[in-house]
Amino acid sequence: MKKTLKIIAISFTLLLGMNTFISAHHAFTAEFDPNAPINITGKVVKVEWINPHAWVHVEVKEAGKTTVWMVEGGTPNTLIRNGINKKTITPGTVIVVRGYQSKGKLCLPRCIANGRDITFPDGRKVFMGSSGTGAPRDGSDPRERR
Amino acid sequence: MLDIAKWLATTEWSIALHESLYLYPWIESSHVLFICFFFGTLLFVDLRLTGKVFTNLSISEMNKGILPLTIIGFCLMTLTGLLLFYAIPVRNYQNIFFRIKILLIIIAGLNALFFHRRMSKEAKKWDKDSSIPKSMKVSAIASLFTWSLVIISGRLIAYNWFDCDRQPQSEWINFLTSCVVDYQLYEGIDGI
Numbered sequence: 436m437k438k439t440l441k442i443i444a445i446s447f448t449l450l451l452g453m454n455t456f457i458s459a460h461h462a463f464t465a466e467f468d469p470n471a472p473i474n475i476t477g478k479v480v481k482v483e484w485i486n487p488h489a490w491v492h493v494e495v496k497e498a499g500k501t502t503v504w505m506v507e508g509g510t511p512n513t514l515i516r517n518g519i520n521k522k523t524i525t526p527g528t529v530i531v532v533r534g535y536q537s538k539g540k541l542c543l544p545r546c547i548a549n550g551r552d553i554t555f556p557d558g559r560k561v562f563m564g565s566s567g568t569g570a571p572r573d574g575s576d577p578r579e580r581r
Numbered sequence: 582m583l584d585i586a587k588w589l590a591t592t593e594w595s596i597a598l599h600e601s602l603y604l605y606p607w608i609e610s611s612h613v614l615f616i617c618f619f620f621g622t623l624l625f626v627d628l629r630l631t632g633k634v635f636t637n638l639s640i641s642e643m644n645k646g647i648l649p650l651t652i653i654g655f656c657l658m659t660l661t662g663l664l665l666f667y668a669i670p671v672r673n674y675q676n677i678f679f680r681i682k683i684l685l686i687i688i689a690g691l692n693a694l695f696f697h698r699r700m701s702k703e704a705k706k707w708d709k710d711s712s713i714p715k716s717m718k719v720s721a722i723a724s725l726f727t728w729s730l731v732i733i734s735g736r737l738i739a740y741n742w743f744d745c746d747r748q749p750q751s752e753w754i755n756f757l758t759s760c761v762v763d764y765q766l767y768e769g770i771d772g773i
Contacts, residue, residue, distance in 0.1 A: 465740055486598075486605035486668065487739070505746070512602040543748060543766050 463535075463569040467549040471536040472573075475504055479528045484511045484521070491524065491550065491563075493532060502542060506532050506550040509565035517561045519553065529556055532563075533575065551575040582674065583759060589670040598668035605668060612661035616735075619654030620728060622647050630700075630721035632713045640704045640713075675745050675758045678737040685734060689727040696720045 463469070477495035480503065489508040494501060508514055524530070531554040537547040550563045552575040564570060566578045589595055598605055625647050628634045635643075666673050673679045699717065707713050741747055745760035749767045754760075 462739070466742070484600040486601065487609070510606065511600055512606065515602060537747075539747065541749065541767075544763075547747065 463549065466537055467535045467570070468538050468540075469535055469571045471540070472533070472571075473504075473536050473548050474531070474533050476531045477504070477529065479524055479526050479530060481526060482521075482524055486510055489514055491530075491532070491553075492545075493530065503545040504532070504548055505545050506534060506548050506563075508550050508563040513565055514563060517563065518559070519561055519563060523555065524553075530554060533573075534564075535570065583671070583761075586670040586674040589667060595667055595670060598664065608661050608664050608668075612658065612665060615654055615658035615661060616732060619651060619658050620732065622651040622654060623724070623728060626651060627721040627725045630713055631718050636711075639708045640700070641708055644700065644704055672744070673738065675760060676738050677743045677754065677758050678734045678740070680757065682731055682734040682738070685727055685731045689724065689731060692720055692723050692727060696724060 475493060475495045477493040479491060480494045481490075481492040483490040483492075487510055489511050491506045491508060493504045493506060495504055508519070509517075514520070532548075532550050533552050534548045534550040537549075539547070549570065551570065551573060552560055553563050554560045562576050564576060566576055570576075572579055598608075625635065626643060629636075629638060629640065629643055666679075696717070703714075707717075743750060743754050743758060745755075745758060745762070748760075748762055750758075750760070750762075755762050
């Protein structure tokens, strides 16, 4: 009996430990900086429709300098559900992207960010991330619990 | 090797897989499910061979009952794993955790080979003497340990900390991941 209790206690502690491991491993804070929000406007140069994360490359021209931002989105599935597809986002589309920059900020050869939402030329604003990644609760995710 | 990965990435099926809306998440989820299936049944076999638990279960009986399940789990896990690799070949090939994982699988595989050769020959004898040689106990624990590390490194593949498109990285990381880096870009920057 004592032995069984011991085993239960140990498994329980391990489980709790696993839990903190998992919550610390939501992709967002591992790779992106919640204190570095970005708001960029630019032309789409390339969209990579790749699982598990699609990437939108945006060319931003500011003060005569051109920077390419590689913005991470959700899965192709989540993007298409939100109305972002091969027809609505093509190279040349001018979009506004809000999101958070990666922890590394050298921007060489390009800047990397996690995208939260995209505003299209017609004013349509669409959530482009995945829910429950541990990103700051900034209100861009319509499914976010408040 | 990098050229092979690059060629794989241009094949129709690879593109269909990584662009897919449902197939990729399905394969990914079933990979995890089969890992549970494989590792869960393996746990019984390995723990039994430590001689500490399930001692009233005979080893030859266990070989007949549980081991086939472990092998089925292994095959399905490997199949889905290969598909996941095939969907994103270049990134996986250059991923440091993927490389560590392959190394660990080779180690775990060699251990399993040793383990099963001996077990299939001597299981009846161990049952009769009700004792297990020490080397087998060590091998059983090593199996649990290496397969756990395989699972952990597999999980870490998802993180891009050492990816090629995330520079600067130290030279030896780029060497280990065979990244092709234009160092002129980073001239005069610390940490390279």
